[in-house]
Amino acid sequence: MPPRHGGNLAWAAAIAGCAPPEILDFSASLNPWGPPASVIAALQAALPTIRDYPDPDCRLLVDALAAVHQLPRQYFLVGNGAAELLTWVGRECADRRQVYLITPAFADYRRALTAFACPTVPIALTQVQTGFGAIAPSLTPADAILINNPHNPSGHLWLRHQLQPLLETGALVVVDEAFMDFLPPAASESLVEAVPQYPNLIVLRSLTKFYSLAGLRLGYGVSSPQRWQRWRSWRDPWSVNSLAIIAGVTALGDRPFQEQTWTWLPPARQAFAEALNAVPELNVATVSQANFLLIQATDSILPLQTYLLQEHRILIRDCCSFPELGASYFRVAVRRNIENERLLEALQTYYQRF
Ligand SMILES: Cc1ncc(COP(=O)(O)O)c(C=O)c1O
Missing domain, CATH: 3.40.640.10 (Type I PLP-dependent aspartate aminotransferase-like (Major domain))
Known part of the structure; x- marks a missing residue:
């Protein structure tokens, strides 16, 4: 059964054929700078x-x-x-x-x-x-x-x-x-x-x-x-x-940790959203004030989700458990730049290939 929540690394690792800590998880909306x-x-x-x-x-x-x-x-x-x-x-x-x-x-x-x-x-x-x-x-x-x-x-x-x-x-x-x-x-x-x-x-x-x-x-x-x-x-x-x-x-x-997060998030989210929108098949669906982005794709993202897991060990959150959204939507956490770029490159490769 596909999970109803993000962050199910055991499920993702079984599909990716690796150990859970090897998964780069965009599906749970956790602060990439933590735990402090x-x-x-x-x-x-x-x-x-x-x-x-x-x-x-x-x-x-x-x-x-x-x-x-x-x-x-x-x-x-x-x-x-x-x-x-x-x-x-x-x-x-x-x-x-x-x-x-x-x-x-x-x-x-x-x-x-x-x-x-x-x-x-x-x-x-x-x-x-x-x-x-x-x-x-x-x-x-x-x-x-x-x-x-x-x-x-x-x-x-x-x-x-x-x-x-x-x-x-x-x-x-x-x-x-x-x-x-x-x-x-x-x-x-x-x-x-x-x-x-x-x-x-x-x-x-x-x-x-x-x-x-x-x-x-x-x-x-x-x-x-x-x-x-x-x-x-x-x-x-x-x-x-x-x-x-x-x-x-x-x-x-831990005030320094809090301030680091508040300074990092707005520009990181904006840059990530712009880069995702530059992929022709994707559209950031709403203006987010949180640490995640909701994205609409031109088609079902379930094959993309499997591809990202099997070829890149990256997990994104499909929106099948939100019946109003369905399989063409996915959600990603905003992570560190280097991690966001890994996802962007994998997305570009996928859409060029399929
Ligand atoms: C909107 C919302 N509320 C509550 C929770 C649950 O939070 P917690 O981990 O504190 O139980 C989540 C977890 O994903 C969530 O997305």
Whole structure:
């Protein structure tokens, strides 16, 4: 079965006929500069602590999050990746009248909503790309809406004021900001600071993408303390491990790493997009504010995906798990220049040959 998510190196390596670390992975949207050296050093020093149970309240990390976001600690809940928290979003939405979902949508939303039989109503991204004014009047406090900002797989970014009308409806508004860290604080459109004012708002964040800690699993939610009390009663007490907690504290304090990423990304993304657009068969489909690009090809990219794996050990993310997009779309992470060039050369060779 083809994977439903990027970053499945075991699957890719089986097709490429090599070991997983030999794959150049453009399919998972991870920061190519991570994990930060500070985090690796902290993890090495913390290894002996795996003997003991982790702190179920992740106190050290919650303190760090409260300082970063300038909010009281009780607004934070740490999760085993944003994906764990999405499960509890599903549970939270189970008794809603309708749960609106912007499509195409990250496949894990469906997993979480289906697990709790949530009545889901799709809304096309194209319908709300310029704002939610037309949708907001149909939302009531009995409903919920799940938004991803910046949006995966398009990279589209909504501005805070465009999301504001949703908060006023009283509906549960879940904003997955897994990629928001890629915008520097001055350009951020995060709703985290609105949480104390809106008990109907849940913001989810991930530390696995910006800091490249996908294997460690670490994310957090920001919402009302009452909600977190309820979620704590649902989940397993040690879902976040001791190493993840230390990694999170260290990563949040690594300002040079953050600044390096913020300086690198915009010009790198622009240069990569221009080079991809120069391939006649390809078209970068949307303006991305995240660390990935969505590309439309003139034809199905499945043979291209196999070619890239078998001939170049390069993995791209097909968009077959996004039914609204299908096989002519693919997504790539923006990686280091030298790696982006490897992909570009392979793409040129493929399209010259076939
Ligand atoms: C939009 C979005 N939200 C959440 C996640 C899950 O993040 P985590 O690794 O923190 O579970 C992903 C992972 O790809 C994602 O793309």
